Every structure is written in structure tokens, then in C-alpha cells.
Amino acid sequence: MAPSALSLKLCILLSVLGILACQAASRPLAEATAMRKHERWMVRYGRVYADEAEKERRFKIFKENMERIEGFNRAGNRPYKLGINEFADQTNEEFRAARNGYKLPSLPRVEEETAWFKYENVSDVPASMDWRKKGAVTPVKDQGQCGSCWAFSAIAATEGITQLTTKKLISLSEQELVDCDVVKGEDEGCEGGYMEDAFKFIIKNKGIALESTYPYTAADGKCNAKEAASAAARISGFEKVPKNDEAALLKAVANQPVSVSIDAGDFSFQFYKSGVFTGPCGTMLDHGVTAVGYDKDANGTKYWVVKNSWGTSWGEEGYIRMERDIAAKHGLCGIAMDSSYPTA
Structure with missing residues (x-):
């Protein structure tokens, strides 16, 4: 072999060995x-193992x-970003099991599917709406390691209609629903529940207590009948938004905060940080949240403003903007599939 060819092969071999050595050195560095x-x-998050x-x-x-x-x-x-938050040491399976507690009723309810929708004939809605700016939304709360999203969704909608009718914004008790609205196989506190059943409980109970009176513990507890009787807010009923109809949902949200159900099981939802969320997500509804407004961004992308119950370290200080008016009739993540609102 000619000396020049040998030298070339030797140079290549040394280069390869050098690259491998650098890679080996960088692995411990990346780990550290x-x-x-x-x-x-x-x-930051006070985590102790x-x-x-x-x-x-x-x-x-x-x-x-x-x-x-x-x-x-x-x-x-994608037009949104992900970020490290307090759920970063959990697998997606662990996260979904602890945080997503929406449960559809075991039996269909025909009377509710055909219920009156009072906003049916609304023809003129604002181009944008934000109930936070109108004083009808309490600060973001945190359900903790308890599948009580259904209670937070229902309470946020109830807080909204209470402010609209009384002009007073008060924080109401999710824990009362967790402890007292218990129906075996249906609403089961931290094991999940349904927003419309929560509305039924509030009606039957003749109201719901203040958060300060019946504080949240992020755990199942025994119903405190005395505190549950100290009603601070009441609703007269509730109505369903027509299924798979974002236009109908828009009419409702233009008039009050609305409880909505979504598929929040994807990794990208767990670590959503900012921007207009566009998926991926399906229609396996597993989480209850509250639509508190709508608008469009600088690029013209329409979105829903959704209040979550995972604390302020998640998303945009506890909120997510979800793409609106998509081609699929059920809406992004199934947001138009099952929604309702209390009346007063």
C-alpha cells in the first residue's frame, strides 16, 4: 500500500476514534x-422521595x-410550546390516572339529550369574549393528586353564573362535591365524576358552600352535613349545549362560563406551556375543564380560552388556548361533545 493511502486511512481511523471519544465524554456531561x-x-416544587x-x-x-x-x-x-412543569417526574399513564377524573354516566340520559338550549336563537355574539376580564372567574385552583376535575369544572361554571347574577365573585367549594356528591359507580370523589351530576347535587342541596367554609383537601372525606348546609350560592337548573356543535358552544360561552369535557390524555397536553394548542388529541373524553372565553391570535387562528385545575405552573398560568372551529364536528379534543352550564 502506498504511504499516502496508508496515511489517509490512519487519519480517518484517528478521526473516528476522536469522535467516539468526544461522544463518550459528552454522555456523562449530559447526564450530570x-x-x-x-x-x-x-x-422548586418541594419534591421529596x-x-x-x-x-x-x-x-x-x-x-x-x-x-x-x-x-x-x-x-x-406546532404553534405551541411544551415546558417542564411540576408533573415532569411522572409517566403519562401516572399523570392521567391522578389528574383526569371525568366519568360519563353509566346509562344514557335521553331527557338531557333533548333538553332546552336557551341560547339556540342567539344570532349576534361578540368577536371575542374573556370572562376573566369581566370578573366572573376566580383564580386558578389545583386539584392535586385527586381525580376531581369534574368538581372543579362544575364549580367554576357555578362561580361564573353566580357573579353574573349577583355581581359578586365568590370562591365555592369543590370539596363539598367530592365528599357529598357520591353516587356509587357514578360520582366517586377523587375516583372521578360528572359535571351535570354536580349541578344536580347543588340544586338538590339548595346550594353550595364557600371554599373558605368547606376547604379543599385533595382527598376523599366524609360529608360534613353542617358545612354543606351553609349555602353561599344557588343555581336553579342546568342545560346541555347541543352535541358536536362548536357554533352552539360559542353562543353559550359568549353568555357565561361553560363546563366542557375534553381528551387531555396526550403527552403534549401534560406539558403544554404556551401558544394555541392544536393537538394531537382524540375524543376519549377524560377531563373536565371550563371554557371561559374565545378569541383569535395574530395569525387569525381561532381559539377557546380554557381554565384548567392543575395549578398555575401548568400552561399559561393555569389556562390553555385550544384551537377553535376545526373541521371535525366534535371540536379539538372533543370539546364540543359534552358541555353544559348552570342556570340561575
Whole structure:
């Protein structure tokens, strides 16, 4: 072999070995960086693990989630961003099990499917609406590790109609619903429930207590009949929004905050940070939230303003903007499939 050819092969071999050596050196560095980020995250969210084995397991989940989030944001092919939040050490399966507690009734309810929709003939709605700016929305709350989203959705809608009728914004009790609105196989506190059943309970109970009177514990408890009897707000009934009809939902939200059901099970929903959310998501409804407005962004993309119950570290200070008026009749993530609102 000619000396020049040998030299060339030697140079190539040394280059390859150099690249491999750099890669090997960078792996511990990347691991150390991820560990530092995890430690800072633990301090920020007050996370403490039972032992080193649990910490190691949670670190691996954290690192995998972080890498996936960074990859999503680098791709830049969606109009929204993901971000590390307090759920970063949970798998998507763990997260869904703890946070998504919407449960459809076990039996169909024909009378509710054909119920009156008082906004049916509304023909003129504002181009945008934000009930937060109109003083009808309380600060974002946090349901904790309890599948009580249904209670938070129903209470937010009830707080809204209460403010609209009394001109007073008061924070009402989700815990009363968790403890007292218990129907085996239907509403089961932290094991899930249904917003319309919550409205029925409030009507039957002749009202709902203040948050301060019956505070939230993020756990199932025994119904405190005395506190439950101290009604601070009442509703006279509730109505369903026509199914699979975003135009009808728009009419309702133009007039008051509305309880809506969505499919919030995707990884991108767990780590949503900002922007107009466009999916991916399906129609396997598993989460109750509250539509508190609508608008469009600078690019003309229409969206819903949705109040969640996962605290302010999630999303846009606890809210998500979800794309509106999509081609599918059920709306993005099924938002138009099952929604309702209280009347007073």
C-alpha cells in the first residue's frame, strides 16, 4: 500500500476514534446536566422521595420527559410550546390516572339529550369574549393528586353564573362535591365524576358552600352535613349545549362560563406551556375543564380560552388556548361533545 493511502486511512481511523471519544465524554456531561436540572426542579416544587431507588427511578422519567419536550420544541412544527412543569417526574399513564377524573354516566340520559338550549336563537355574539376580564372567574385552583376535575369544572361554571347574577365573585367549594356528591359507580370523589351530576347535587342541596367554609383537601372525606348546609350560592337548573356543535358552544360561552369535557390524555397536553394548542388529541373524553372565553391570535387562528385545575405552573398560568372551529364536528379534543352550564 502506498504511504499516502496508508496515511489517509490512519487519519480517518484517528478521526473516528476522536469522535467516539468526544461522544463518550459528552454522555456523562449530559447526564450530570440533567441531574442538576432535576435537583433544581425538586427544590422548586418541594419534591421529596422515599429513598434513593425512588429518586433514581423518578430521575429517569424526568430525563426522558425533558428530552422529549426539548425535541418537540426544537422541531417547531406546532404553534405551541411544551415546558417542564411540576408533573415532569411522572409517566403519562401516572399523570392521567391522578389528574383526569371525568366519568360519563353509566346509562344514557335521553331527557338531557333533548333538553332546552336557551341560547339556540342567539344570532349576534361578540368577536371575542374573556370572562376573566369581566370578573366572573376566580383564580386558578389545583386539584392535586385527586381525580376531581369534574368538581372543579362544575364549580367554576357555578362561580361564573353566580357573579353574573349577583355581581359578586365568590370562591365555592369543590370539596363539598367530592365528599357529598357520591353516587356509587357514578360520582366517586377523587375516583372521578360528572359535571351535570354536580349541578344536580347543588340544586338538590339548595346550594353550595364557600371554599373558605368547606376547604379543599385533595382527598376523599366524609360529608360534613353542617358545612354543606351553609349555602353561599344557588343555581336553579342546568342545560346541555347541543352535541358536536362548536357554533352552539360559542353562543353559550359568549353568555357565561361553560363546563366542557375534553381528551387531555396526550403527552403534549401534560406539558403544554404556551401558544394555541392544536393537538394531537382524540375524543376519549377524560377531563373536565371550563371554557371561559374565545378569541383569535395574530395569525387569525381561532381559539377557546380554557381554565384548567392543575395549578398555575401548568400552561399559561393555569389556562390553555385550544384551537377553535376545526373541521371535525366534535371540536379539538372533543370539546364540543359534552358541555353544559348552570342556570340561575
